[in-house]
Amino acid sequence: MRPRMRGIAVAAIALTSVMSMSACAKDSGGGNAGQNTGSGGSGCEYASPPAAPATSSSAASAGDKVDGSALKVGLAYDIGGRGDASFNDSAAAGLDKAVADLGVKKENVKELTAAPNEAEDAKQTRLKQLAGDGYNPIVAVGFAYAESLKVVAPQFPNVKFAIVDAVVDAPNVTGLTFAEHEGSFLAGVIAAYQSKACHVGFVGGVEIPLIQKFEAGYFQGAKAAAPKIEIEKKYLTPAGDFTGFQDPAKGQEAAKGQIDKKADVLYHAAGASGKGVFSAAKQAGVKAIGVDSDQYNQATVADSKDVIVSSMLKRVDVAVFDYVKAVAKNDLASLPKVFDLKVDGVGYATSGGKIDDKLKGILEGYKAQIIEGKIKVADKP
Numbered sequence: 001m002r003p004r005m006r007g008i009a010v011a012a013i014a015l016t017s018v019m020s021m022s023a024c025a026k027d028s029g030g031g032n033a034g035q036n037t038g039s040g041g042s043g044c045e046y047a048s049p050p051a052a053p054a055t056s057s058s059a060a061s062a063g064d065k066v067d068g069s070a071l072k073v074g075l076a077y078d079i080g081g082r083g084d085a086s087f088n089d090s091a092a093a094g095l096d097k098a099v100a101d102l103g104v105k106k107e108n109v110k111e112l113t114a115a116p117n118e119a120e121d122a123k124q125t126r127l128k129q130l131a132g133d134g135y136n137p138i139v140a141v142g143f144a145y146a147e148s149l150k151v152v153a154p155q156f157p158n159v160k161f162a163i164v165d166a167v168v169d170a171p172n173v174t175g176l177t178f179a180e181h182e183g184s185f186l187a188g189v190i191a192a193y194q195s196k197a198c199h200v201g202f203v204g205g206v207e208i209p210l211i212q213k214f215e216a217g218y219f220q221g222a223k224a225a226a227p228k229i230e231i232e233k234k235y236l237t238p239a240g241d242f243t244g245f246q247d248p249a250k251g252q253e254a255a256k257g258q259i260d261k262k263a264d265v266l267y268h269a270a271g272a273s274g275k276g277v278f279s280a281a282k283q284a285g286v287k288a289i290g291v292d293s294d295q296y297n298q299a300t301v302a303d304s305k306d307v308i309v310s311s312m313l314k315r316v317d318v319a320v321f322d323y324v325k326a327v328a329k330n331d332l333a334s335l336p337k338v339f340d341l342k343v344d345g346v347g348y349a350t351s352g353g354k355i356d357d358k359l360k361g362i363l364e365g366y367k368a369q370i371i372e373g374k375i376k377v378a379d380k381p
Contacts, residue, residue, distance in 0.1 A: 043198035044226035050365035068102030068328040074110045074135030075320075076126050078142030079246050081113030084272040085298040086291060087245075087316060088113075091141045091164065093293070094320025101321075102328055110135055114144065116243050123148035131156040137327045139176075139320055140164065143210060144242065149173055160332075162323045164316055165210055174332055176319040178339045180210070180312075181217030181379040182370055183346030184267075186363050187289050187312040188221025190348065191265040192229055193359050194287050194309050199230040201258035203251060203277050205244040205270035207235035209380070214269035214291070214312070216378045224366070224375075232258040236273055244273060251276030259284045265309070267291070278304035287354075292316065296351035309354035313347040315339060342371045 075095055082092045092111070098104045110133065112126050123145055130138045131152065136159045140149060143166040153161050153170040160172055167175035191200040202218050204211040215233060222229050234254040237244030244250070251273035255266050259280060266281055267289040268274040274291060281288040282304045290311030295301055301308070319339050326332045339345020348355070348363060355363070369375040 043196050044192055044229060045198075046192070046226050047224065049225070049362040050369050052361035052364040053368040066102055066325050066328045068098060068104045068324060071102075071104055071137070071324065071328060072108040072110075072135045073098065073104055073324060074130035074133075074138040075112070076123070076130060076138065076140045076145060077111065077113040078144055078271075079114045079116045079242060080272045082111060083300060085295055085300040086271050086274060086293055087314070088141055089298065090293045090314065090316035091139065091320050092317075094317035094324070095139075097317065097321045098324040102325060104324065114142075116246050117241070120147060124152055127152040127161075128155070131159045136160055137162060137324065139323065141316070142166075160327055162320075164319065174323060174335065176316075176323060176335075176339065177337075178314050178316075178319070178345055179341060179377075179379075180269075180314055180346060181213045181220075181377045182341045183312045183314060183348065184214045184217030184269075185221035185224070185370065185375075185377045186348045186366060187267050187291075187310065188218040188223070189225045189363060189366055190310050190355070190359070191218070191267055191289060192222045192225035193362070194354070195226075195229070195265045197262050197264045198226060198228065199232075199261070199263045201232040201234070201255070201261075201263035201266040203254050203258070203266060203268040203270050203274070204233070204235040205251075205268075205273050206237050206239060206242055208239045211235070211269050212381050213379045214267075216381045218267055219381065220378055221366070225362075230263075232261055232263045234258060236270060245271030247273045248276035248279070252280045255280035255288075256284070259286055265289065267312070269312075275301055275304075278307060281307040290349070294349040294351050296349060305352065308352060311349040311351075313349055315345050315347070318345060341367055 077088045080088050138161050140163040145163055146166040146168055149168045153173050162174040162176055164176045202215055219231055236250045251270050255277040264286040266277055268277040269291050278288050278301050287309045288307050290308050292314045295311045296305050296308045326335050336343045
């Protein structure tokens with residue numbers, strides 16, 4: 001495949017710059033900041049975190065039985081497709097769950113994948129192929145399909161389409177969008193508490209508004225937890241060049257550059273290029289945070305799993321499954337307008353045991369304040 005507080009003075013952490021911040025002081029400062037209040041880190045002064053709620057404020061998923069056996073479901077993946085250990089794999093997991101839980105037949109599923117920097121008409125052809133072959137609904141995985149859907153959807157008015165990360169103004173197209181900045185805020189908190197140097201990094205795949213949401217939330221969360229933390233950032237390619245999501249070598253080079261600057265926890269939003277970020281972290285003996293899927297459990301990055309302390313979960317799997325379920329029920333109005341923290345549309349993974357109970361309590365405190373609106377997470381750097 002991005003300021004907050006509760007009884008704490010984490011004062012106005014609006015992101016007005018993407019430059020690295022000043023180095024951390026080693027002695028405890030004044031006010032309500034304290035040194036080493038979390039788990040894992042040893043170099044930061046931490047702001048007093050909000051208290052964890054007594055119970056989870058996450059929405060419970062509906063348990064009604066739905067029959068999807070009559071559906072023919074098409075998935076048009078973004079570049080990388082199934083096996084990217086990130087964005088597309090999360091969509092694939094949602095499709096697999098629809099097969100397992102809704103009775104969608106495997107023989108009635110078709111998956112097609114985009115090529116890097118392909119012509120627009122190739123996307124249109126892919127969508128037309130699925131619609132022409134009788135697949136309904138069809139999920140376009142990624143905003144890159146938006147322009148093509150504007151053309152194709154009106155040609156197939158009886159076919160239901162969905163698109164991840166975009167909104168298309170057509171009556172038969174449902175947008176599946178996410179609060180990536182909210183989940184990335186929690187990733188920033190994790191990075192701050194896991195860093196020994198009070199110095200962390202962010203690697204983005206392509207410098208576009210969508211990936212800047214991840215950056216914005218991450219910076220804000222890290223600064224909320226540790227106001228003096230230093231943060232590096234690097235985008236692999238500029239807007240328009242989508243190879244930044246499919247270049248592990250470039251991801252590894254960018255990560256190494258940040259590690260050389262003493263960053264010791266790296267968060268990526270770079271699709272398959274994140275594999276290179278994990279490789280660089282493993283070679284240097286530092287930590288990393290995955291994205292989209294629970295990357296600790298992804299087979300394609302198993303060699304690097306020991307450095308993955310968490311992943312920011314962008315629940316494309318939930319959105320895809322919920323969409324197919326809503327189509328089967330003929331109830332698209334039941335879908336949330338945005339998959340955010342409140343509906344578990346974004347979150348964080350605890351696989352690997354690096355998130356202990358103390359840090360989880362801190363994360364749940366921040367999460368509750370975001371859900372309650374007491375913390376407003378920026379979606380732009």
